[in-house]
Amino acid sequence: MRSAEALLLTPGAGGGADHRTLVGIEDALSDRLPVRRHDFAYRRAGRRAPPRAPSVAAELVGDLPQIAAEMGVSPDGLVIGGRSFGGRVCSMAVADGARAAGLVLLSYPLHPPDRPERLRTEHFPLIRVPCLFVSGTRDPFAAPDELSEHTESISGLVTLRFIDGARHDPNTIAARRAVVEHLGSWLDTLRG
Numbered sequence: 001m002r003s004a005e006a007l008l009l010t011p012g013a014g015g016g017a018d019h020r021t022l023v024g025i026e027d028a029l030s031d032r033l034p035v036r037r038h039d040f041a042y043r044r045a046g047r048r049a050p051p052r053a054p055s056v057a058a059e060l061v062g063d064l065p066q067i068a069a070e071m072g073v074s075p076d077g078l079v080i081g082g083r084s085f086g087g088r089v090c091s092m093a094v095a096d097g098a099r100a101a102g103l104v105l106l107s108y109p110l111h112p113p114d115r116p117e118r119l120r121t122e123h124f125p126l127i128r129v130p131c132l133f134v135s136g137t138r139d140p141f142a143a144p145d146e147l148s149e150h151t152e153s154i155s156g157l158v159t160l161r162f163i164d165g166a167r168h169d170p171n172t173i174a175a176r177r178a179v180v181e182h183l184g185s186w187l188d189t190l191r192g
Contacts, residue, residue, distance in 0.1 A: 004101045004190035005077030006034040008067060010060075010086030012107070012169075013050045016043050021083060021106065021169075021176055028180045033187070034071050038063075040089070050085060053120075057092035064098050075099035079190065081132075084109050084141070084168065088120060091131075095123035102130040102190055103156075104183060107168050110142035110150060124153040132159045132186040134179050136166025159186055 007029065009022045017037035026035040041059055042050050050056055060080075068075040080090045081104030088109055094100050111118045131154055135142055144162050151158045161182040166175040 003077060004033065004079045004187050005073040006036070006068070006071045006079070007104070007187070008064075008071075008078055008080045008090075009035065009037050009104070010040065010080075010082030010090060011037075011043070012082070012084035012086055014048055015083070019083060021179060024176050025180055025183060029184055029187070032184070033191070034073070036067065036071055038067065040086075053085065053089055053092060056085075056089045057096060060089055060093040061096055061098045064093070064100075077101050079104060079187065081105055083107055091127060092123050094129055095126035100129055102132070103127065104186075105131060105133045106179060106183075107135055107139055107170070108133055108142055108147065109168075110146055113140035116146065119150065121150045121153065124150065125155065128155045130157045130159070130190060132161065132183065134161045134163065134182050136163050136168065136170060136175070138165060139168045141168055161186075 011017050011019050017039045022037045029035055040056050064075055068078045076099050078100055079102040080100045081087050083106045087105035091103055137144055163175050163178045170176050170179055
């Protein structure tokens with residue numbers, strides 16, 4: 001298992017790197033390892049709606065070596081992930097061959113709300129790094145039992161953590177604190 005040397009966080013589809021959950025993670029964990037919040041090109045260009053996830057994943061695959069170099073770590077030491085769409089894109093990038101020490105998938109959008117038949121899991125069998133999924137028990141994008149079932153196809157070690165009563169966006173201080181605590185504890189297992 002690769003050691004976690006730095007953390008890269010990406011936002012959900014409609015949000016930016018300044019999302020309060022990502023800022024809270026950086027504030028809480030930056031004394032333990034370098035943390036960087038990263039907007040995808042469509043957000044940097046001022047657009048709110050993303051292009052299709054595969055094109056954003058391909059962009060990230062190309063950007064990761066430079067991001068790792070700027071953070072002073074090898075790509076193998078970089079844990080990547082993010083909220084919702086951002087986490088999905090990171091997981092697709094790793095499935096496409098991007099090097100990473102692990103994946104952090106916060107509020108993973110397993111399927112659109114009320115559309116459980118439209119799964120976003122086709123790339124899961126290609127993921128071979130440790131993964132942390134943190135999700136609310138009331139998230140309409142993925143119920144706990146759905147995540148438990150579908151993450152079984154991931155080859156890497158999967159850790160599932162659920163925040164009681166939280167929805168897709170952990171919009172309470174207690175829920176955001178729980179995200180940070182779960183992430184911090186998991187990162188400790190990767191820091192050797």
